Amino acid sequence: MVRLLSILSLVVASSAMADRGSGQRIQMGAEIVVSHSDAEVSWRDGGLGKLADTDNGLSAYRFYLDYSGRLADTVTANLVAEAFDDERNDSLGLTEAYLQWRPVPVNALRTQVRVGMFYPRLSLENGDPGWSSEFLNSFSAINSWVAEELRTFGAELDVHLRVSVLGQPLRVGLTGSLFWNNDPAGGLLAWRGWSLHGRQSRLGESLALAELPTLHDDGLFSGQAENLKPFEELDGEAGYTVGVHFRTQRGLLLQASHYDNRADPLLLEGGQYGWGTRFNQVGLRTRLPGDVTLISQWMSGSTQMGPVDHGRHAVDLTFRSHFVLVSRDWGDRRVSLRYDDFETVNRDTTPMDTNAESGNAVAVAYRHRLSDRAEAFAEWLSINARRDARMYFSEPTRARENRVTLNLRFSFDL
Amino acid sequence: MQQVNEAFSPHIVAVRSGQSVAFPNNDPIAHHVYSFSRPNDFTLPLSKDRNPAPVAFESEGVVVVGCNIHDHMLGYILVLEAPRFAITDDAGQARLDVSGASEDLVFEIWSPRIRDGRPVTTQQITASDSDGVVFKLQKKLRPEARQESWSDY
Numbered sequence: 001m002v003r004l005l006s007i008l009s010l011v012v013a014s015s016a017m018a019d020r021g022s023g024q025r026i027q028m029g030a031e032i033v034v035s036h037s038d039a040e041v042s043w044r045d046g047g048l049g050k051l052a053d054t055d056n057g058l059s060a061y062r063f064y065l066d067y068s069g070r071l072a073d074t075v076t077a078n079l080v081a082e083a084f085d086d087e088r089n090d091s092l093g094l095t096e097a098y099l100q101w102r103p104v105p106v107n108a109l110r111t112q113v114r115v116g117m118f119y120p121r122l123s124l125e126n127g128d129p130g131w132s133s134e135f136l137n138s139f140s141a142i143n144s145w146v147a148e149e150l151r152t153f154g155a156e157l158d159v160h161l162r163v164s165v166l167g168q169p170l171r172v173g174l175t176g177s178l179f180w181n182n183d184p185a186g187g188l189l190a191w192r193g194w195s196l197h198g199r200q201s202r203l204g205e206s207l208a209l210a211e212l213p214t215l216h217d218d219g220l221f222s223g224q225a226e227n228l229k230p231f232e233e234l235d236g237e238a239g240y241t242v243g244v245h246f247r248t249q250r251g252l253l254l255q256a257s258h259y260d261n262r263a264d265p266l267l268l269e270g271g272q273y274g275w276g277t278r279f280n281q282v283g284l285r286t287r288l289p290g291d292v293t294l295i296s297q298w299m300s301g302s303t304q305m306g307p308v309d310h311g312r313h314a315v316d317l318t319f320r321s322h323f324v325l326v327s328r329d330w331g332d333r334r335v336s337l338r339y340d341d342f343e344t345v346n347r348d349t350t351p352m353d354t355n356a357e358s359g360n361a362v363a364v365a366y367r368h369r370l371s372d373r374a375e376a377f378a379e380w381l382s383i384n385a386r387r388d389a390r391m392y393f394s395e396p397t398r399a400r401e402n403r404v405t406l407n408l409r410f411s412f413d414l
Numbered sequence: 415m416q417q418v419n420e421a422f423s424p425h426i427v428a429v430r431s432g433q434s435v436a437f438p439n440n441d442p443i444a445h446h447v448y449s450f451s452r453p454n455d456f457t458l459p460l461s462k463d464r465n466p467a468p469v470a471f472e473s474e475g476v477v478v479v480g481c482n483i484h485d486h487m488l489g490y491i492l493v494l495e496a497p498r499f500a501i502t503d504d505a506g507q508a509r510l511d512v513s514g515a516s517e518d519l520v521f522e523i524w525s526p527r528i529r530d531g532r533p534v535t536t537q538q539i540t541a542s543d544s545d546g547v548v549f550k551l552q553k554k555l556r557p558e559a560r561q562e563s564w565s566d567y
Contacts, residue, residue, distance in 0.1 A: 023460065073446060073460040074446075105450055107450055
């Protein structure tokens with residue numbers, strides 16, 4: 001915690017020189033948490049528990065820094081950094097670093113280009129600075145996985161057109177990207193499955209893997225390093241995303257996209273396997289009567305890794321998840337409820353490497369703004385899942401894990 | 415037309431052809447004001463200057479104003495050659511001084527939310543008969559645009 005506070009004071013001191021009118025914006029936050037969980041050993045500690053944090057008591061939770069600086073009238077440089085303060089990995093690291101170009105429109109067509117390292121256009125719940133959720137402390141299963149394994153290292157072009165249909169102004173857009181450095185993405189979904197948390201992988205991040213039988217020294221996948229590094233380029237081939245989005249002036253947003261990292265599933269480089277991962281996702285965000293926000297996202301895909309035997313890669317699975325989030329705010333107070341459903345299905349027959357699971361999760365959160373700079377979150381998260389690989393650890397395959405957290409978030413806009 | 419809380423205020427401004435509009439920024443963050451409504455299109459330089467030079471609008475028409483940084487910001491400048499004009503209050507009423515006007519008057523109303531075919535005009539009315547003019551719209555108004563930053567996504 002001392003380290004977090006010292007980083008914070010350093011940033012406060014250095015940013016005091018920033019000129020508010022010059023187009024520089026620094027938003028940062030620090031969070032402390034009191035938590036209690038009855039969880040299994042977390043996957044972050046080499047277990048197959050679904051929760052990312054199983055520490056009890058008081059701890060510093062995270063620190064984030066979200067910087068946007070204007071290089072020219074239509075060009076910004078953006079840096080987002082995140083630090084965790086737990087025993088696993090407490091360094092400050094980058095979660096996004098990119099240039100954004102938004103030329104002034106000369107007609108109803110709006111164009112935007114991003115180049116660098118950034119989140120794909122996917123999450124509909126992470127709209128706050130530092131890619132924080134506006135609603136809950138934990139992210140949905142889908143967006144927890146996005147935070148862990150997905151990042152665009154490349155370029156993205158987004159165009160949208162303002163049109164009028166039946167007198168209703170609409171914006172219809174297309175997004176496409178080419179990216180590298182995402183070849184191991186999918187490995188965590190296979191060997192660990194889905195998880196729900198608020199942890200974002202940073203540049204160079206190493207993610208823990210359970211000691212599965214096939215990962216032992218004499219196992220089929222002994223080439224895998226102790227940790228999975230999601231942001232590696234193994235085959236030199238670009239992956240891509242294509243998507244459409246559509247929104248009304250009244251705040252209805254619909255989106256759909258396809259992702260394919262086009263990784264070579266036969267590759268093993270530096271302890272990291274290539275996972276050929278592709279998925280489709282659709283999302284909806286809207287406002288219902290009574291100031292209720294509704295968000296729902298759905299994702300379905302597959303990943304393959306390893307040599308082909310009997311027409312199947314050694315690891316071959318499909319994955320699917322969806323969630324529904326409803327939230328209502330009363331000025332300074334907000335109540336949010338989210339239901340997640342998820343599964344992975346084995347398609348290979350490799351012995352001692354079942355990656356099948358199915359489960360659901362419920363989260364309820366209360367957010368209270370205490371002042372311009374402080375807010376409190378209370379959240380209860382309950383994950384109920386069957387994961388067959390738990391039998392390799394002589395554990396029951398089905399487990400319910402609960403976590404209650406009380407967070408205090410301080411944020412500064414400089 | 416100032417920028418405050420990531421919105422243009424007032425939302426609608428009416429000027430006579432040739433008049434200028436100022437765009438002071440009263441937000442702590444930068445805005446990049448522009449319009450592609452030809453021939454009144456313009457782009458203000460984004461600079462540290464909170465009070466950029468006013469923009470003169472020469473041609474009659476509607477100028478849709480946006481911010482290149484915040485897509486949800488939307489404003490309208492009506493450039494008019496009509497001898498008299500006014501902007502309605504929250505109750506939808508406006509007072510126009512028509513003293514000294516010629517005998518026959520035609521009134522026209524405009525709003526980005528009106529869906530009736532444009533222009534919405536009255537019959538000719540004599541100035542002496544000016545108890546008040548009421549417009550009844552045939553179609554429901556368009557809903558007010560939500561000024562939410564999420565729509566920028």
